[in-house]
Amino acid sequence: MKKNILITGGAGFIGSHVVRLFINKYPEYQIFNLDKLTYAGNLENLSDIDKSENYTFVKGDITDGNFVFELFQKHNFHGVIHLAAESHVDRSISNPMEFIITNIVGTVNLLNACKTTWKENFEDKLFYHISTDEVYGSLGETGMFTEKTAYDPHSPYSASKAGSDHMVRAYHDTYGLPVVITNCSNNYGPNQFPEKLIPLFINNIKNKKPLPVYGQGVNVRDWLYVEDHAAAIDLVFHKGKTGETYNIGGNNEWKNIELIKKLCSIMDKKLGRNEGESAELITYVKDRAGHDLRYAIDSSKIKKELGWEPSLNFEQGLEKTVDWYLNNNQWLNNVVSGAYETYYKKQYGNS
Numbered sequence: 001m002k003k004n005i006l007i008t009g010g011a012g013f014i015g016s017h018v019v020r021l022f023i024n025k026y027p028e029y030q031i032f033n034l035d036k037l038t039y040a041g042n043l044e045n046l047s048d049i050d051k052s053e054n055y056t057f058v059k060g061d062i063t064d065g066n067f068v069f070e071l072f073q074k075h076n077f078h079g080v081i082h083l084a085a086e087s088h089v090d091r092s093i094s095n096p097m098e099f100i101i102t103n104i105v106g107t108v109n110l111l112n113a114c115k116t117t118w119k120e121n122f123e124d125k126l127f128y129h130i131s132t133d134e135v136y137g138s139l140g141e142t143g144m145f146t147e148k149t150a151y152d153p154h155s156p157y158s159a160s161k162a163g164s165d166h167m168v169r170a171y172h173d174t175y176g177l178p179v180v181i182t183n184c185s186n187n188y189g190p191n192q193f194p195e196k197l198i199p200l201f202i203n204n205i206k207n208k209k210p211l212p213v214y215g216q217g218v219n220v221r222d223w224l225y226v227e228d229h230a231a232a233i234d235l236v237f238h239k240g241k242t243g244e245t246y247n248i249g250g251n252n253e254w255k256n257i258e259l260i261k262k263l264c265s266i267m268d269k270k271l272g273r274n275e276g277e278s279a280e281l282i283t284y285v286k287d288r289a290g291h292d293l294r295y296a297i298d299s300s301k302i303k304k305e306l307g308w309e310p311s312l313n314f315e316q317g318l319e320k321t322v323d324w325y326l327n328n329n330q331w332l333n334n335v336v337s338g339a340y341e342t343y344y345k346k347q348y349g350n351s
C-alpha cells in the first residue's frame, strides 16, 4: 500500500518545488497537498504534475483544528512536511496577528493531529517543520548562525516562526513526537511571489519601474536556489535524525545593493538594454522597521552528516531565475493583479 504523505503549503513558492520533486521521485507515496490558497498560493505552480496519480490536492486551512483532525483521521498520514505559513516580513509588520494565527496556531493544530492519530505508535512517522534562519536574529559583520545559536527574532514573522519551532520541540520533548526542523536562508527561483526582493525587482526592471531599496541597501542575506532547498528537504525527510535541527544555507552572502546591481546587469543583457540602464531605476526608500542587518548560515552539519551541498552557484541560479520570469509572462501577469496590486500600492504608493 502507498504511504500517505502530507505536504502543507504546497501551492506556495518552496512548497510547489517540494511537491513536484516528491511526485516525480516517489511513485510509492501518495502526496496530499494541503493549502488554503491565500494570495501566495497558486495552483498554476503545479500545472505540470497535478494530473499525476500519486497527487491529491486538498483545499483547507491549517488554523481550523477540526478540519485538520478529520483530514488526519481519514488519510492516516505517515509523514508531514509542513511549509504552510505567512512568509513575508513586510506583511507581518502591517498585520502581525495573521502570522501568529497561521504560523503558531496552525502548526499546533498539525502537531495535535499527529499526536492524536499516531497514538504513541510513532514508529516510521515524522513531523518535519520547515523554518527560517530569521529566528536567530541579526548578525554583525562577522559570524554565522549554527544550530546552537540562541533564538533572537526581531520581526513579527520571525517571532511567529520561532514560536512554532519552540512548539515543535515541545511536542518532541513532552510527548515523544518524532520531529525534525530545518532552518533555511533566503530562497530564490521560479514561482516566487513578486513581493520578495528578487522577483519584485525582476518584474520592476522588466517594466522600468523604480527599484525600492530599503535604507542604504547594506543589509546582507545568504541566498539559496529553491531546488537546492527542495533537495535538502528530501534528504532530511528520509535521512535526518529525529529530534535534530539542521541549518540549510547557500554559503552565498550578498549585500542587497550589490545583488541588485548584479541583477540589473544580467537583465540589461537579457533585455538588450545598454549596460547601466536598469541600475538607473534604483531608488532608496525608507528603511524597513527593525530591519535585520545580516543573516549567514553555517550549514556544515547537514553537509557533514547528510552530504548535502548547494548544486548551483549564484550566477547560474540568477540567470535561470531571470529566464524563468521572462519566459513566464502569463504566470506573472496572473499573479500581478487583484490582491497584489492593492498590497503594492499600500507598501510603495503609486510609484
Ligand code: NAD
Binding pocket: 008, 009, 010, 011, 012, 013, 014, 015, 034, 035, 036, 037, 038, 039, 040, 041, 042, 060, 061, 062, 063, 082, 083, 084, 085, 086, 087, 088, 102, 106, 130, 131, 132, 133, 161, 183, 184, 185, 186, 187, 188, 193
Ligand atoms: P509562500 O508564502 O510562497 O507560500 C506559503 C503557502 O502556504 C501558500 O501556498 C499559502 O496559500 C499557504 N498557506 C498560508 N496560510 C495557510 C493556511 N492557514 N492553511 C493552509 N495553507 C496556508 O511561502 P514560501 O516562501 O514558499 O515559504 C514556505 C515555508 O518555508 C514557510 O514556512 C517559510 O517560513 C519557510 N521559509 C521560507 C524561506 C524563503 O526564503 N521563502 C526561507 C526559509 C524558510
Ligand code: TYD
Binding pocket: 089, 090, 186, 195, 196, 197, 198, 200, 212, 213, 214, 215, 219, 220, 221, 256, 288
Ligand atoms: P525579502 O525578500 O523580503 O526577504 P527577508 O526580509 O525575509 O530577508 O527581503 C530581502 C532583503 O531585501 C531584505 O534586506 C529587505 C530588502 N528589500 C528591499 O530593499 N526592498 C524591497 O522592496 C524588498 C521587498 C526587500
